[in-house]
Amino acid sequence: MARIRILLVAVLAITAGGGLALATYNFTQKPGRTVTIPTRPVIVAATDLDVGAELRPEDLRVVEWPANGVPKDAFADTKEVIGRGIIYPVIENEPILPNKLASKEAGAGLPPAIPPGLRAVSVRVNEVIGVAGYVLPGTRVDVVATVSPTDQKADTTSKVILTNVQVLAAGTKIERDTDKNKPMPVSVVTLLVNPDEAERLTLASNEGKIQLALRNPLDTAIISTTGVRQSALLGMAPTVRRVVPTPRRGVLTSVTTAAPAAAAAPAQPPAPDAPTVEIIRGDKRAREAVRQEQQ
Secondary structure (H helix, E strand, C coil), rough: HHHHHHHHHHHHHHHHHHHHHHHHHHHHHHCCCCCCCCCCEEEEEEECCCCECCCCHHHEEEEEEEEEHCCCCCCCHHHHHHCEEEEECCCCCEEHHHHHHHHCCCCCCCHCCCCCEEEEEEECCCCCHHHCCCCCCCCEEEEEEEEEECCCCCEEEHHHHHEEEEEEEEEEEEECCCCCCCCCCEEEEEEEECHHHHHHHHHHHHEEEEEEEECCCCCCCCCCCCCEEEHHHHCCCCCCEEECCCCCCEEEEEEEEEECCCCCCCCCCHHHHEEEEEEEEECCCCCEECCCCCC
């Protein structure tokens, strides 16, 4: 009798376990509910694109983008963008937007990358002026000019004439070297300036010497300087100018002299004449000073 009970319990346990396993299997085999999200085709970059690049079919690809998250003014047809120039860098898989493209008539290259109201001016550089090749497209620099306003060596002055100027191109490259921004020695650097700055930069490069000072791109402070001359650099007394008349009427002559170290001592008044007496000896006369005894 006891064996029969144990057998019945075992049969019931096996039956219940099998049923539970079958139910679990059937539940997991049911297909899940599929949610469909509406999408729209969007043109994205197939690779990194630099400033000045002309878009080609191999630079682009079409992806299905969620319709409720499509960027404003995104393109859906590659025919709308092929042949247009890039004026701002674009990274891979980034949507192609109108604000990063030049107009259809502008073409590609350097001109479309110049914003309205600004000018591209090139200056000669070497390894020193170009900060050992680290003046690359997209970096920011200050321009220091060294020139003499009077053609006199003593008046030679160094002064910062332009600040926080963007480098548009280095040599013939308008895109930054993507290999860890390694230095790129060039002989010409193109700066992005307004017309007034273009005049100052041209005058400084023609009449004197210029030096580029590389800036931290996050440092946008504009600092005004007074410039430095040779005398101030060496700690010497500054020179002063005084105007003196010449024998010719109406003509003034400028004379440069060193500033006096100290005020000159006042002139002493002349001593009064000592009293004299006239002595007559025959036909001879003479005057002799009378000494006064101190009391």
